[in-house]
Amino acid sequence: MSDIFHEVDEDVRQDKVADLWRRYQTPVFVVAFLIVAATGAWSYYQDKRLKAAESANARYVAAVQLADEGKNAEAAAAFDAIAKDAPKGYAALARIRAAEARPDKAQALTELSAIGEDPSVDKLTQEIALLRAALIVLEGDDRQKLERALGPLMVSNGAFRFSAQEWNGLDALFNDDYDEAERVFEQVLNNTDAPQSMRQRASAYKGLLHAKRGPKPAPAAAGPGGATDGGKINVTPVIEPESGGEMPAGTAPLEASPGK
Numbered sequence: 001m002s003d004i005f006h007e008v009d010e011d012v013r014q015d016k017v018a019d020l021w022r023r024y025q026t027p028v029f030v031v032a033f034l035i036v037a038a039t040g041a042w043s044y045y046q047d048k049r050l051k052a053a054e055s056a057n058a059r060y061v062a063a064v065q066l067a068d069e070g071k072n073a074e075a076a077a078a079f080d081a082i083a084k085d086a087p088k089g090y091a092a093l094a095r096i097r098a099a100e101a102r103p104d105k106a107q108a109l110t111e112l113s114a115i116g117e118d119p120s121v122d123k124l125t126q127e128i129a130l131l132r133a134a135l136i137v138l139e140g141d142d143r144q145k146l147e148r149a150l151g152p153l154m155v156s157n158g159a160f161r162f163s164a165q166e167w168n169g170l171d172a173l174f175n176d177d178y179d180e181a182e183r184v185f186e187q188v189l190n191n192t193d194a195p196q197s198m199r200q201r202a203s204a205y206k207g208l209l210h211a212k213r214g215p216k217p218a219p220a221a222a223g224p225g226g227a228t229d230g231g232k233i234n235v236t237p238v239i240e241p242e243s244g245g246e247m248p249a250g251t252a253p254l255e256a257s258p259g260k
Contacts, residue, residue: 049087056086060094067101076101092125096132109136116152124159131160138167143175162194169205178213182206 063078079098083091092115099111115121115129134149146168153164169184188194188202 053087053090056082056090059086060090063094063097067097072101072103089125092121096125096129099129100132105136105139109133112136127153127159131163134164134167138171141175143171143177146171162188162191162198166198166201169202173205173209173212176212178209181209185209 059078059082063075063082066078067075076098079094079101082094083098085091086094095115096112099108099115102108102111112129112133116126116133118126121129130149130153134146134153137146137149140146150164150168152158154161154168158164165184165188169181169188172178172181172184185202185206189199189206191199194202
């Protein structure tokens with residue numbers, strides 16, 4: 001009897017499975033087809049995207065070669081073509097390089113500033129464009145205009161904030177704005193987030209600043225009866241170490257000795 005019940009149960013299970021298959025076989029086939037189709041479409045998209053990137057890279061390298069050879073007009077035309085139909089990343093970089101290849105610096109500055117404010121461009125590329133625009137302004141020797149150009153880059157989370165501070169300090173130094181230059185170099189030196197090499201350069205720039213400016217007027221020393229000593233002070237500038245570091249033995253930021 002138990003064998004008969006077992007056979008009946010087995011037949012019932014087979015009937016249920018067959019019924020389920022008859023009811024759901026079409027959706028199963030549809031889902032399987034969609035998975036295969038989606039996998040094939042994704043592979044095709046990835047392959048097409050890779051080929052487009054490889055083609056854009058080859059065109060970009062060729063345009064850079066033209067720029068390196070001094071063929072600015074041809075390079076600008078090549079970069080413009082890349083910017084029109086290349087993938088987004090290459091297109092944004094090509095726009096920057098095309099602007100830099102313009103013989104008209106005012107046009108180049110306008111184009112770079114437009115890229116820096118274009119919301120369709122990623123934040124890092126925007127800052128690169130603004131940094132390249134600041135380089136053009138730096139060549140124009142306009143102190144106030146450079147400060148305005150570097151301002152958006154010197155925010156606390158800016159990718160190039162330290163470079164912008166360094167350029168601002170150097171421009172202040174070249175324009176004999178010694179107090180501003182020293183303030184900027186001190187700011188870089190005291191910022192532990194700044195790259196080590198940049199802090200070392202800031203220390204060297206301070207040495208150059210001291211050599212160019214010379215000593216600040218020292219308060220006159222009181223002599224007998226309230227008289228003051230109007231002697232001069234000879235100053236030997238020494239490049240200072242990084243903030244937080246120790247001075248080498250026997251050196252100081254400024255060596256001063258009374259003149260005779």
